[in-house]
Amino acid sequence: MKKNVTIYVSNMSEDIWEFIDSFNDFKMKSFEIQENARLADQHLHGVCDEKELVFISPYVLEQDFVEYIKSLYQFNSLNLFSPEKHTGEICTDLINDKKLFMQLKKILDEYSQVTLKSYSASQQFYLLKNRLIAEGYSVVTPESPTDEAAWTVNFFGSKSGIRQLAHMTSIEEPDFQVAEGLICMGIFEASRIAANKYLKKRGVVIKTNKGHSGSGVLIFREGDLPNEYHNCQQKLESILSKDNYWVQFPIVVEDLVNVNLKVGGGFPNTEYLIKGNGEIELLYYGGLIVTDQGVFKGMEIGDNVFNDRFLASIIDFGYFIGEKYSKFGYRGYYDVDMIASKNGNIYVSESNTRRTGSTHVYQSLSNLIGEDFVEDTYVISNNIHYRSDKAFVKFNEVTGRVQHLMFDKNSKEGVIFTSANILSQNAVGYIIVSPTKRRTVEI
Incomplete structure (x- = not known):
């Protein structure tokens, strides 16, 4: 019997399933699920360090791409599975696909231990983990919290959660700042707060509690909304009423930061891994590439993206936040998205408690070039x-x-x-x- 096999589940939609499930527009919901599913093959780069791998993706991967991946990385064994039905909840789809699940078990029977990994430690991920344990397999999840600490994933990965953490630690770490704002419930309340802030500050940002890659974020700049309060409030209420998630989840209304684009493009980012023993490892740092509407596209990574003093400060931010996560029991990947302001401050905008849109970049280049690629x-x-x-x-x-x-x-x-x-x-x-x-x- 062979020693260990890794199962990786590409479950992007599960990370924000409540958000996706709240969409009024069926076409929009379907598009979000499909777009996340199409990015699944990207995650093969993110697990290129595995030797014995079972890769679970929503769609069957193109064979030419699989051969390309094999030419780059050295897998001893690579098995690719896709459930027949794709609902967006891939862990559940895998369990419900009896034929595929039996095929998976046949492979797992050859190994003494199963390492289960995923894009996100979602609720559905824990269902899959516990099902495999119930089937008699020895399962370890080194990149995920225990069941008892699973709450940390959604709490600290939410817009309100990182804001609460900043307020909780303001005396201990006064430099850990978020843009001035409030957390509220309901579109009427949010529209009133946002209209007031927009007219006073000439801009406002409205965020749902846990969106994804720009979805669930509204950015209004000077001239985008009426200059009279009641008209502005009514316009905002009309915009928010179009999507059900503004009604269902907490809303963050915050200042529009005047971004200093000269500092790493204006959006510094650091990513870390909290290991099973609670130790925190810095993986990489760089500048996010985002659109004017806050949609994430990619990154610039390199030792000369920031000056040494600035780099030291943002790395310290990340370690400080990670220490708090670790204390509460979070394990796995996390990043810290920041905004460099023209007033000289650095504001933390969010933290993703999962693999990110650039984890695969780190894993790929660490494999092909070496872990020092950031410096070289x-x-x-x-x-x-x-x-x-x-x-x-x-x-x-x-x-x-x-x-x-x-x-x-x-x-x-x-x-x-x-x-x-x-x-x-x-x-x-x-x-x-x-x-x-x-x-x-x-x-």
Whole structure:
């Protein structure tokens, strides 16, 4: 019997399932589920350090992409499973797919231990874990809290949770700041608070408690709303009433920060891993690439993205927050998203208690270049870059067109494609890496 096998479940939609399930618009709900599902093949890069791997994804992965992944990384065994029915709750779908679950058990029977990992330690993830244990398997979850501490995932991963933590620790760490704001319930109350703030501050940001990659975030700048209070309030109430999640969940209304784009693009980020023993490991740091409406696209990673003094301060922020998470029992990946303000302050905007949109970048480059890649290279990643050419292309056509730019293991520079699934959206996902920023931008 072999020693250990890792099951990885690509369960992006489960991380925000209550949010998705609240959508009034069925088409919008379906689009969100499908977009998350299409990014599943990206997660193969994120588990490239595994040797014996069972990868569970919502959709069957394109074979050319799988072969590409195998050419980059060294798996001893790679089994790919996709449930016949995809609802967005993939852990539940796997359990309910009796034929597939039996196939999974057949593989697991060859191993003495199962390591279960996922994008997010969702409620459905714990159902799968406990089902496997009930089936008699020895299951470990090194990147997830215990059942008793599972509450930390949603609490600290929410907009209100990180805000409460900042207030709880304001005396201990006065530099841990969030933008001035309030937590409220109901669209009428939120629209009144937001209208008042908009007219006084010439801008306002409204966030649902746990959205995803820009969904559930509204940013209003000067000129976007009426300049008279009642008209402004009514306009905001009308906008919020279009989506049920504004009614169901807490709402954060906060100041629109005047972003200093000269500091790492204005949106610094650090990512860490809290190990099973509570020890915190810094993984990487960089600047988020986001749209004007707050939609995450990718990252710039490199030792010269920030000056040394600023870098030290944001790394300290992350460790401080991680120490609190660890104390409450959280285990696994987390990041800290920040905003650099023109007033000189750094504001924490949110923290994701899960793998993130750049964890796969870290894992890929650590494998291909080494864990010191942050200090030795400059990286630009983009998870969904929409192509101007609307003609559909297959994955092998894309790689064929840019063969001369593909990542080379000897020179340790070039393009790494992160997804084939999103080609159906006329988009590509990529990581570009080289020793210098100039060369990375050229590629």
